[in-house]
Amino acid sequence: MIAELGHFALILALLLALLQATVPLLGAARRDLGWMALSRRTALGQLVLVSFAFAALIHAYVTSDFSVANVFENSHSAKPLLYKVTGAWGNHEGSMVLWVFILALCGAAVAGFGGNLPAELRARVLAVQGMIGSGFLLFILLTSDPFQRLMPAPFDGRGLNPVLQDPGLAFHPPFLYLGYVGFSVAFSFAVAALIEGRVDAAWARWVRPWTLAAWCALTIGIAMGSWWAYYTLGWGGWWFWDPVENASLMPWLVGTALLHSAIVVEKREALKTWTVLLAILTFSLSLIGTFLVRSGVLTSVHAFAVDPARGTFILLLLFVVIGGSLSLYAVRAPRLRGGGLFAPISREGALVLNNLLLTTAAATVFLGTLYPLFSEELGGPKLSVGFPFFDRTFAPLMVPLLMAVAVGPLLAWKRGDLLGALQRLWLAFAAVAVVILFGVYLARGGPVLAVFGLALAAWVFMGAVLEWMERVKLGRAPMSESWRRARHLPRAAHGMTLAHLGLAVTLAGIAASAWQEERIEIVHPGQDLAIAGYTLHLDEVAQVAGANFTADRARITVTKAGKTIAEMHPEKRFFPLQQMPTSVTAIHSNLLADLYVALGDSDGAGGWTIRAYWKPLVPWIWMGAVFMALGGLLSLSDRRWRIGIAVRVPRGARVAGVGD
Amino acid sequence: MRRLLYSLPVALFVVLVAYFGVALFSGRDPHAIPSPLVSEPTPSFELASLDASALSQEALQGQVTLVNFFASWCLPCRAEHPLLMRLAEQEHVPIYGIAYKDKKADTERFVAGLGSPYRRIGLDEQGRVGVEFGITGVPETFVIDKAGRIRRHYGAPLTADQLRNDLLPLIHELARG
Numbered sequence: 138m139i140a141e142l143g144h145f146a147l148i149l150a151l152l153l154a155l156l157q158a159t160v161p162l163l164g165a166a167r168r169d170l171g172w173m174a175l176s177r178r179t180a181l182g183q184l185v186l187v188s189f190a191f192a193a194l195i196h197a198y199v200t201s202d203f204s205v206a207n208v209f210e211n212s213h214s215a216k217p218l219l220y221k222v223t224g225a226w227g228n229h230e231g232s233m234v235l236w237v238f239i240l241a242l243c244g245a246a247v248a249g250f251g252g253n254l255p256a257e258l259r260a261r262v263l264a265v266q267g268m269i270g271s272g273f274l275l276f277i278l279l280t281s282d283p284f285q286r287l288m289p290a291p292f293d294g295r296g297l298n299p300v301l302q303d304p305g306l307a308f309h310p311p312f313l314y315l316g317y318v319g320f321s322v323a324f325s326f327a328v329a330a331l332i333e334g335r336v337d338a339a340w341a342r343w344v345r346p347w348t349l350a351a352w353c354a355l356t357i358g359i360a361m362g363s364w365w366a367y368y369t370l371g372w373g374g375w376w377f378w379d380p381v382e383n384a385s386l387m388p389w390l391v392g393t394a395l396l397h398s399a400i401v402v403e404k405r406e407a408l409k410t411w412t413v414l415l416a417i418l419t420f421s422l423s424l425i426g427t428f429l430v431r432s433g434v435l436t437s438v439h440a441f442a443v444d445p446a447r448g449t450f451i452l453l454l455l456f457v458v459i460g461g462s463l464s465l466y467a468v469r470a471p472r473l474r475g476g477g478l479f480a481p482i483s484r485e486g487a488l489v490l491n492n493l494l495l496t497t498a499a500a501t502v503f504l505g506t507l508y509p510l511f512s513e514e515l516g517g518p519k520l521s522v523g524f525p526f527f528d529r530t531f532a533p534l535m536v537p538l539l540m541a542v543a544v545g546p547l548l549a550w551k552r553g554d555l556l557g558a559l560q561r562l563w564l565a566f567a568a569v570a571v572v573i574l575f576g577v578y579l580a581r582g583g584p585v586l587a588v589f590g591l592a593l594a595a596w597v598f599m600g601a602v603l604e605w606m607e608r609v610k611l612g613r614a615p616m617s618e619s620w621r622r623a624r625h626l627p628r629a630a631h632g633m634t635l636a637h638l639g640l641a642v643t644l645a646g647i648a649a650s651a652w653q654e655e656r657i658e659i660v661h662p663g664q665d666l667a668i669a670g671y672t673l674h675l676d677e678v679a680q681v682a683g684a685n686f687t688a689d690r691a692r693i694t695v696t697k698a699g700k701t702i703a704e705m706h707p708e709k710r711f712f713p714l715q716q717m718p719t720s721v722t723a724i725h726s727n728l729l730a731d732l733y734v735a736l737g738d739s740d741g742a743g744g745w746t747i748r749a750y751w752k753p754l755v756p757w758i759w760m761g762a763v764f765m766a767l768g769g770l771l772s773l774s775d776r777r778w779r780i781g782i783a784v785r786v787p788r789g790a791r792v793a794g795v796g797d
Numbered sequence: 798m799r800r801l802l803y804s805l806p807v808a809l810f811v812v813l814v815a816y817f818g819v820a821l822f823s824g825r826d827p828h829a830i831p832s833p834l835v836s837e838p839t840p841s842f843e844l845a846s847l848d849a850s851a852l853s854q855e856a857l858q859g860q861v862t863l864v865n866f867f868a869s870w871c872l873p874c875r876a877e878h879p880l881l882m883r884l885a886e887q888e889h890v891p892i893y894g895i896a897y898k899d900k901k902a903d904t905e906r907f908v909a910g911l912g913s914p915y916r917r918i919g920l921d922e923q924g925r926v927g928v929e930f931g932i933t934g935v936p937e938t939f940v941i942d943k944a945g946r947i948r949r950h951y952g953a954p955l956t957a958d959q960l961r962n963d964l965l966p967l968i969h970e971l972a973r974g
Contacts (some may be wrong), residue, residue: 410803417806418806455814456814460814467806467807471799511816658903746871
């Protein structure tokens, strides 16, 4: 019964979405306030209905209602409760419901917090959200119904893929989707602005917090995914340039560009059409990311072949959403009036450089991801594009970007003084020199590029610190004055510093991974394995039983210079239901380096394959990502987004200037 | 001109969609993963070998050979080992081993303990040559013809069945041709 109600709620939500997609748009064209106001109520109504459907699906999972086909295929009564809940979105149909749930959340948030938006803009934004919602609700109802019943109901389910039964992965999709779908708001704002034919500072000020929020969630989502790959896959890698990963990286890169270009629109009213295009592209890439990869177009066309109806629908949907918005852009964007002029060497100039490099980087990732299929389609060989391609294309683009990160914030708007900025960075130059000397001393004959990467990280780090010190006049004014300045500095400025620091930290973690050590050996209980000054003593390997798996668990005592440092327990789990093994690695971290141990197979004669890695600075990769997201959140809490100061001047009316 | 520029994104997108459409409706099986190296020349490589000489792709020329990637730490390699011994001793197939991400002492112990089916063993301690061959793990085996072209790629441990029905007929055919 509850499942049927959930299904019914989805149908009602679709009807509301269709209403929301049309009436407010007409209302905005006719300046009919009543029609426009409908959008707020439909948006809130959609949230209620989709939440109900989502809750109904989770209910079916928690109560193990195997008469629902989706639950039967993806759950099992013996599964821990956490994974029963998260299993609801661990499959295609369920994840689609999560997707529209987050979309409804975004729509309701615009309706709820958008009180300071002009009625027309709000109506149009919500109408575009309604169009997106209609498309996806229709997709769910026509091709991916999560509430389909099975008759007769099976006795027990097939269970969730054991690899997905992991806390890190359980919450990875919601964050990723918050990011992907969050960008839909920026998209809707862009399309609404194209319909209105107006982009101004106020518009940018409304778009930026939405972009920031989505960007923070996506940053965390990507970091979680990479962290998960690192600790479960058992060989210590954290990024594989896999199509699925690339699909999340592309919207992140373009979204980062959008974040920066929106600043220029807000402060200087320049780069308008470009920012609108970025907003469209960011969400388009999110869509391509979610759907083409999930349906397998990028990795293989398999899922499409299995269910051609689904594939056709997805393609059609992408065509309408992306093609429609880009066509609108082609027609309307030329009419948007450009704003302030600026010299190439200026804050704006630096942000343009940032944008060019980020979008080019996204384009190379796009090409690298799609090239194998292009090649095959044109009769070429089947090939895969991996590290060598991205090392040679992506990395060189990041170098100038990172060099500019330290300089850009020190340049003035309109016309900057590059020499002056570089002079103020002399401490950063000094830090770079120290790192290079130290690195060369340590790594004689070792990886030169890694030393360069670390130096670049030091440059970005010192650049961010110096810029912040300058703002609060640290060391050049009495402490009380610096403190006062720090308190009065907008939180957005603190946020930028923190995010740029995070970038430096992540970069250092990536660069230092070149110094990792690796040992793979068969070890018998009682024997030792030496790595990076540590001695790993294998005490025993014992059989243990979990809720729905059995495991071989090793006990390894780690000593360094005779002192016991840690006891590690890598596991090899076996899930009898799926006949599938997974590995649980043991990681001992002191935040400067990880000692990473994975248990392999037994050789049948008492020996066990042990993979041990020593990975310097690797935890910094994710620490940096957390800093970046925190920086974004700090910026998001800035006063100027919280308080509705930005009132748009009605056409023709004269109102005294407003500012913060 | 300006208008054209603004229409560029949508034009590019239409091309992309057309391409996806073709991919979608072509109806080919994307799951068939042929090794990209099959019928390509052997990647060139140069490795130190266990007997203190060297192993490069030139050593393979002029005969039908197997190149087998293995490692002492790899248990499926141990399982495959008797089959390789049979190939070498009874069928006299020249097999060249490449010890992937393995230490020299361990490789030595491995072949000393189990016997060596290999004419020569190249030491690929960094796994570089493995990358050149595009292997995804060990053991993997390549059949290379007289002209030095890769003719078959086995991406998993060989089985007795494969040996009888696929590998040996292929080797005989290549040796005749």
